[in-house]
Amino acid sequence: MANNQTVDGLDTHFFNDVCKNFDHAARFTHHDAGLLDQIKSCNSVYRFRFPIRKGNGFEVIDAWRVEHSHHQSPTKGGIRYSEMVNEDEVMALAALMTYKCAIVNVPFGGAKGGIKINPKRYTEQELENITRRYTVELTKKNFLGPSIDVPAPDYGSGEREMSWIADTYATMNPGQLDALGCVTGKPIALHGIAGRREATGRGVAIAAREAVSVGEDMQKIGLTAGLSGKRVIVQGLGNVGYYSAKFLAEFGATIVGIAEYEGAIYNADGLDVEAVFQHRKETGSILGYAGAKQEFKSSGEGLEQECDILVPAALENQITVNNIRNIKAKIIVEGANGPTTPEAETIFYQNGGIIVPDMYANAGGVTVSYFEWLKNLSHVAFGRMNRRFEENSNLNLVNMVEGLTGVALTPVQRASIVKGASELELVNSGLEDTMIRSYHEIREVFKATDKVDTLRTAAFVGAINKIAVSYKNLGVWP
Numbered sequence: 001m002a003n004n005q006t007v008d009g010l011d012t013h014f015f016n017d018v019c020k021n022f023d024h025a026a027r028f029t030h031h032d033a034g035l036l037d038q039i040k041s042c043n044s045v046y047r048f049r050f051p052i053r054k055g056n057g058f059e060v061i062d063a064w065r066v067e068h069s070h071h072q073s074p075t076k077g078g079i080r081y082s083e084m085v086n087e088d089e090v091m092a093l094a095a096l097m098t099y100k101c102a103i104v105n106v107p108f109g110g111a112k113g114g115i116k117i118n119p120k121r122y123t124e125q126e127l128e129n130i131t132r133r134y135t136v137e138l139t140k141k142n143f144l145g146p147s148i149d150v151p152a153p154d155y156g157s158g159e160r161e162m163s164w165i166a167d168t169y170a171t172m173n174p175g176q177l178d179a180l181g182c183v184t185g186k187p188i189a190l191h192g193i194a195g196r197r198e199a200t201g202r203g204v205a206i207a208a209r210e211a212v213s214v215g216e217d218m219q220k221i222g223l224t225a226g227l228s229g230k231r232v233i234v235q236g237l238g239n240v241g242y243y244s245a246k247f248l249a250e251f252g253a254t255i256v257g258i259a260e261y262e263g264a265i266y267n268a269d270g271l272d273v274e275a276v277f278q279h280r281k282e283t284g285s286i287l288g289y290a291g292a293k294q295e296f297k298s299s300g301e302g303l304e305q306e307c308d309i310l311v312p313a314a315l316e317n318q319i320t321v322n323n324i325r326n327i328k329a330k331i332i333v334e335g336a337n338g339p340t341t342p343e344a345e346t347i348f349y350q351n352g353g354i355i356v357p358d359m360y361a362n363a364g365g366v367t368v369s370y371f372e373w374l375k376n377l378s379h380v381a382f383g384r385m386n387r388r389f390e391e392n393s394n395l396n397l398v399n400m401v402e403g404l405t406g407v408a409l410t411p412v413q414r415a416s417i418v419k420g421a422s423e424l425e426l427v428n429s430g431l432e433d434t435m436i437r438s439y440h441e442i443r444e445v446f447k448a449t450d451k452v453d454t455l456r457t458a459a460f461v462g463a464i465n466k467i468a469v470s471y472k473n474l475g476v477w478p
């Protein structure tokens, strides 16, 4: 398969990097070369163009949807709205989705979409037109549907865009009972799920907490176990970055640096993430935030400051051979997809660091998307049937124990024991369980397989083995 390609006259390498990592990991498996090639290849690449009205004229928009693997149905992956989007990038991100779903045991194949626009240059009406037309084009070609391919938000898109997609698809498929399961990341009022908005960032924070909880691993890189007091720099204050920083702070870490495209801020004593977020909302920039002790003109400089953990949560190719030697962090937890190039990763490990790879670290989003899809197919919110029943049972038990022992609980104790689980609590419980289990699955492969050099390789090995089993079960491979 040709890995290197030129897109719009530019040499691109993101898909090539994903394939390089795959090939490296495949050496630690025992599968037939043809099967490995089938797993690695992008099954369907749909590139299309459509016109929209802009001002007094028209503009032609470039768009893609890539379904990387059909070993499970539906396929799943976000839609990126960015003027940097190209075919190579969408293919790479679709491939990462396949491996990511396998790692966290979410039964989907991988996909990704891209719309080549800078959303800031368009009015809300124009963005709606673009999104609805994109949805129509995908529906016409059978690239969208609750059992076919289910998009979600990614860089530059969010709940608003997902609503437009759901509404357009439902309109084109009247009477289809499960139509709203055609997309996830929808607002709660439109059959979204509690906890999806913050799921990726929460998952990143849990991934970091799990990685640093293993004393033996931390000792090897000269750190103590536990998040408490760990200094963290986050790149990107969008959906993933903001929530990663928020939950890392809640779990006891100190956010010392934040980098955005306009520059970076730093304070060794800690930054108040919410205050920085509000400052950016009001002024359009993180620079000028009163609680910062240092400011840097570029996002890149921000990554090179003193810290223990670096969370790149903006875009790919941020950590390369050009800056890896200047990174002070001992742990990189990849919130973004593909932020570290393979060459930079090798150097980082040689220098005694570890990387918690994107395919695992940012899988919280697709995990909760899976819960949302299940909710849409079952047409009932999680907890609706059993919450009150659980509360009544718990209440009976508490009353009985109080009666038998003569010990009366305080109202707060009573409320915390009696309470039945809400949808948000169930979602967060499922997310936490998934992130913790998956980390240890990866770590087991890392420890048990001779010469597996990175957590990423271990994650790939586990994913390849699971996908290979699917193909074999489908009878596609002997």
Ligand code: NAD
Binding pocket: 078, 153, 154, 155, 156, 157, 200, 235, 236, 237, 238, 239, 240, 241, 259, 260, 261, 262, 299, 300, 313, 314, 315, 316, 335, 336, 337, 362, 363, 365, 366
């Ligand atoms: P977003 O659009 O909400 O936020 C991205 C942020 O990064 C923006 O604030 C932007 O200004 C900032 N940014 C852009 N270039 C930058 C630079 N050079 N330096 C610093 N900041 C920069 O996007 P998002 O949804 O948070 O996605 C971020 C990354 O996480 C992407 O790689 C995406 O594929 C990945 N991801 C997102 C999700 C999700 O659920 N949204 C799930 C998994 C992975």
